Amino acid sequence: MNKCLITGAAGFIGFHFAIEMLKNDFHVIGIDNINSYYDKRLKESRIQEIEKFKDKNNSLWNFFRGNIEDDNFLDAIISKYKPKYIVHLAAQAGVRYSIENPKAYINSNIVGFSNIIDLCVKYNIDHFIYASSSSVYGGNTKIPFSEDDPVNHPVSLYAATKRSNELIAHSYSHIHGLPCTGIRFFTVYGPWGRPDMAPIIFANAITNKKPLKIFNNGNMFRDFTYIDDVIKIMFQLVNKKPEKKDKLIQNSADPSKSWAPYRIFNIGNGTSIALLDFINLLEKELGIEANKVFENMQLGDVERTFADTKSIKSNINIKPETSLKEGLKKFVNWYKYYYLN
Template identity: 55%
Template sequence: MKILVTGAAGFIGFHLSKAILKKENEVIGIDNLNDYYEQDLKISRLDILKEIDGFTFHKLDLKDKADVDTIFEKYKPEYVVNLAAQAGVRYSIENPYAYIDSNLVGFMNILEACRHFPVKHLLYASSSSVYGGNKVVPFSTDHNVDHPVSLYAATKKSNELMAHAYSHLYGIPTTGLRFFTVYGPYGRPDMAYFSFTQNILSEKPIKVFNHGKMERDFTYVDDIVEGIDKLIPLAPEANSDWNESENDLSTSFAPYKVYNIGNNNPVPLMRFINALETALGKEAEKIYMDMQPGDVMKTYADVSDLERDINFKPSTSIEDGLQKFVDWYKEYYQV
């Protein structure tokens, strides 16, 4: 398969590219290598990918439509996995326009390119954040997601709406992937597990929001990658008999589908911190703080349709996953 992966130098994009390259697929990776977090980490990921046969990389920004079209016209990818996005809930409160440029304008350019240079399947990163203020758990793809609590979440919900419109108008098979708190080696330094590790090893305090009374459906990156890999060839089909009162809201009369990819096992924040302390062999100094704007109390993925369609369910425990992350961290940063 010839697969275009946007955000290939990013956390999930790197791991996905590496996995599908090992199956002797061709990967065209693009990334703008922005400075949202340390660029050296992105370069390290790219260096690994460039050593694998079948990988081609282009530095470009998705908001530059002409550059995106040039890549599609030159390589004519069969499949597209759009993982490039401006991430982070709290950052979206301080830098809203970064999310408009990357998550809306950039995604629009991908949709237009898929329209003019037809692909077999477009998969794109959504987020568990689309569930916003929802109280009913586990979060199901059949739930209404019209109450975001951050601009980041709103842009991800917008991606799903834009994809549906293009699936309907132009017959582009699209699949949205609602990721739940992804973690692991070569992860994002802005994520709690990464910054907590840095602070604990440096004997600096960690900030524990909402006084530790939160739960997250932490999902190990290898589980995320396996789910995406299995979904790439599974393009959704239109259901001409679709009825919103009878059918799952994550499907449609268009060739459109949305999946949760989460561990289906929410972990209390204090258990997560304890598991990290155990992996590091060191106790954290904790500063307990109030809930931050844009945060939610709990995330919990219903993955029943993922199990049904690809016979897969993420299963890595937080203890095992954090140990693997810590082992990588100590080796990479020579701690």
């Protein structure tokens, strides 16, 4: 049975991905420090859901609480289980919090990342997959955002740490031949989502009849990507590790055009939705009108995200398909079950 280690397994994407891997008969080893960046009870509930799934299906699942900054902790787990794959999702997420608490980003996203990638080399991991972010496109205005575009102007420390991860991974891929796939996620939403992101913040404001702050006076657009679509693509990517190529293709800024076994993909829906349209749909699903308050743009934020999905489509022949209406319906069903019961 193939083993896969998932960091950030109590997180939104890690939780869904762990269940998908268990469904597909992988032995999954999860790591998470269950930190208090957002409500720990949600992270604990996700772990309980994985445990329930494991018990029902006799799956192989081991979970460890600890910090990825602690390389002895990681080494002990990786040397014991010798996973074939490492899917690295643990990180300090969030754009705005990186202004308040920059250290958390350096510790988890730089020190933690470098510990994990070092151990990938030490234990000869077959394929290292890690989370980057659409935020690396920073101040870019050309849309849609393509992997081919230069990404040299991050507007938050969070984005800078994610871009650093991509660059560190390239050097390891070149020096050690480590197959690395980086994923630039675009605003992932759905059941068991993150309370620091728009869908839950907005749903809380709407259901509690509190003011719903809309930044940049509503002139904001996001490429909302439904979690099941993301997980489907990630699963396909696991078994498709990048190969070495003969040479660098010089006339392309696409990081995947390297000689190294290395590539980066956008995972986004490929549509840029106006935040006000998003809120409108959410109001309809919840059956309550929002009390909208318009505010200025926040530091570190970008006005628009929009993924070019050609590269992922041409590599694995699938792209996200779930419409926002369909995805929000499923999100609201879960929100009611989890928060309003």
